[in-house]
Amino acid sequence: MIKKIEDWNYYELLNVExxxxxxxxxxxxxxxxxxxxxxxxxAYSLVTEEERRLITERIQEAYxxxxxxxxxxxxxxxxxxxxxxxxxxxxxRKSVGKVExxxxxxxxxxxxxxxxxxxxxxxxxxxx
Amino acid sequence: MGTRIWAVGGGKGGTGKSFVSSSLxxxxxxxxxxxxxxxxxxxxxxxxxxxxxxxxxxxxxxFLTNKISVLEEAAVKTxxxxxxxxxxxxxxxxxANLNHYRKLRLLRQIRQLRAQDIILDLxxxxxxxxxxxxxxxxxxxVVATPEPTAIENSYLFLKSCIMRxxxxxxxxxxxxxxxxxxxxxxxxxxxxxxxxxxxLVEADRAYGTIxxxxxxxxxxxxxxxxxxxxxxxxxxxxxxxxxxxxxxxxLHYLGAIPYDARVHDSLRSLQPFFVSHKDTAAARSIRxxxxxxxxxxxxxxxxxxxxxxxxxx
Numbered sequence: 001m002i003k004k005i006e007d008w009n010y011y012e013l014l015n016v017e018x019x020x021x022x023x024x025x026x027x028x029x030x031x032x033x034x035x036x037x038x039x040x041x042x043a044y045s046l047v048t049e050e051e052r053r054l055i056t057e058r059i060q061e062a063y064x065x066x067x068x069x070x071x072x073x074x075x076x077x078x079x080x081x082x083x084x085x086x087x088x089x090x091x092x093r094k095s096v097g098k099v100e101x102x103x104x105x106x107x108x109x110x111x112x113x114x115x116x117x118x119x120x121x122x123x124x125x126x127x128x
Numbered sequence: 129m130g131t132r133i134w135a136v137g138g139g140k141g142g143t144g145k146s147f148v149s150s151s152l153x154x155x156x157x158x159x160x161x162x163x164x165x166x167x168x169x170x171x172x173x174x175x176x177x178x179x180x181x182x183x184x185x186x187x188x189x190x191f192l193t194n195k196i197s198v199l200e201e202a203a204v205k206t207x208x209x210x211x212x213x214x215x216x217x218x219x220x221x222x223x224a225n226l227n228h229y230r231k232l233r234l235l236r237q238i239r240q241l242r243a244q245d246i247i248l249d250l251x252x253x254x255x256x257x258x259x260x261x262x263x264x265x266x267x268x269x270v271v272a273t274p275e276p277t278a279i280e281n282s283y284l285f286l287k288s289c290i291m292r293x294x295x296x297x298x299x300x301x302x303x304x305x306x307x308x309x310x311x312x313x314x315x316x317x318x319x320x321x322x323x324x325x326x327x328l329v330e331a332d333r334a335y336g337t338i339x340x341x342x343x344x345x346x347x348x349x350x351x352x353x354x355x356x357x358x359x360x361x362x363x364x365x366x367x368x369x370x371x372x373x374x375x376x377x378x379l380h381y382l383g384a385i386p387y388d389a390r391v392h393d394s395l396r397s398l399q400p401f402f403v404s405h406k407d408t409a410a411a412r413s414i415r416x417x418x419x420x421x422x423x424x425x426x427x428x429x430x431x432x433x434x435x436x437x438x439x440x441x
Contacts, residue, residue: 008373015369035366042366045280046374051322055373 009079010062013055018076022067029063131243132427135168135265137250137258139281143271144353145169147391149249150178151402151414156245156422157210164203164243165213168261169251170226173216179206180398181213189217191237192230199237208403212243226257235264245422254288262289262348263296267427269349269382272367274360279367286348286375287321297342306335322374347378347426351417355384382417385410 011018014028035042036056043052065071136149149165157163167175167188176183186195186202191214196202203212226234238246248265250258262268268289272282291310298307313324329336352364364381371379388410394401402411421427 031362031366032369034362035369040366041274041276041279042363042370044276044283046283046370051374 006058008058010066010075013058013062014066025063025066029059029067032059131239131241131246132422133238133246133248133265134421135248135250135262135268136271137262137268137285138270138272138278139252139254139285140273140278141172141252143273143278144385145252145271146175146178146249147401148269148271148351148353148385148414149247150175150400151411152418153211153245153247154208154400154402155415155418156247157208159419159422160210161422162242162244163211164241164246165206165211166238166246166248167214167216168248168258169216170257171251171253173218175249176213176215177398178395179208179211179213179400181206181215183215183218187215187217189219192217192226192234193219199234200241203241208400231257231260235260238264254285256292259289259292263292263346267347267349267380267421269351269421270379271351271353272364273354274352274356274363279363282350282367283371283375286371286377286379289348290321290343290346290375290377293342293346294339297338301338303335303338322376325376343376344378347380349380349382349421351382352384354387356387360384382420383413385413 011020014025014032016025016028020028033056034040036047036052036059037043038052047055065075134149134152136145136152138145146167146169153163153165165175165179167173169175170188173183173188186204188202190196191199191202199214202214204215206213238248248261250261252258270282270285272278294310295307298304310324310328313327325339328339350364350367352360352367355361355363361384364384368379368381371377386409388401388405388408390405390408391401391410394404401408402414405411
């Protein structure tokens with residue numbers, strides 16, 4: 001899906017791999033700052049002043065988090081969790097949630113099926 | 129292996145489009161590929177001069193004015209092994225303003241040419257003709273130089289390409305109102321293309337999906353020419369990053385070509401720089417870019433059906 005600047009994660013913002021070392025992150029930060037610097041040629045005519053200010057803030061924020069090992073670890077965990085959270089669900093997934101098990105009717109046994117086929121009365125307790 | 133159509137374009141004049149296309153052609157031909165250069169700069173053709181040739185007939189104009197019926201007949205040999213050229217025409221007034229049917233006929237015949245690599249050297253500006261030639265090729269290469277004017281025109285060229293791709297997608301999926309909306313929004317509210325995309329995706333997920341498909345299929349390449357210092361060297365990569373974030377396209381950066389004053393001297397003596405100065409850094413970086421593209425699978429797939437132009441007569 002198309003990503004807005006707000007949705008880029010810190011690694012994408014700085015254009016580094018998630019496995020990047022501290023030096024690599026620091027270098028990427030310098031490069032990103034230069035790219036969105038007021039006098040930058042790369043952003044010339046394409047990025048508005050407002051957008052430039054916004055992304056510079058985000059880049060600062062990204063670097064403040066990724067340079068600190070503790071914060072980086074927490075952020076990585078959050079990224080990981082988020083990607084699991086948004087994982088697409090299979091449309092016909094069998095639910096094993098507690099409520100649904102309780103609400104489900106009793107499982108029909110083979111004997112019941114045979115009885116029904118033979119036109120006998122339904123066994124007591126079976127769901128309608 | 130099928131025919132691969134390359135296009136070299138970009139908004140501004142004098143960035144070295146013809147230099148890059150002739151050098152690419154010369155290098156691909158030296159790799160024992162069957163290469164055909166086409167001077168598609170309808171307004172000011174001079175690709176033949178870069179190869180040390182004079183203009184003359186047959187040329188592209190002869191095909192466009194129906195003097196010859198098959199484009200293949202306009203291809204003439206160059207002094208270089210494996211490299212042929214279709215020269216541009218001097219009959220500019222007639223040809224520069226190519227109408228729609230002539231353009232489609234030309235595009236169709238280009239696809240039918242018998243060559244391994246067809247390189248289109250495009251003209252300046254962002255006219256529909258130039259854009260359509262650029263979009264029908266894969267890979268399409270934008271040549272820029274590290275100057276604000278060239279950067280501005282390159283972004284303008286890319287933006288025009290994107291709008292053209294979106295228009296073709298919208299026609300394909302029969303949603304013409306969206307194109308008008310896009311033009312209105314961008315022209316009247318002076319909203320950036322990125323701002324428009326953002327509001328579009330927020331308004332309608334279906335439109336967002338089409339937009340995503342369209343943008344993902346448009347993968348231009350970038351060459352930074354006439355690079356003079358360290359700062360210029362990083363510019364290409366920075367531009368690719370900006371394009372990824374604000375034009376939402378995957379701009380593939382091929383590398384920088386260092387500035388070399390001897391290019392001018394070669395031009396004066398009508399000798400291709402790429403042949404007379406084989407061991408320079410500039411020639412080396414062109415070789416690298418050419419080989420990266422020539423052997424990549426990424427650029428060997430066909431143009432997606434949405435931006436394939438209808439068959440002309």
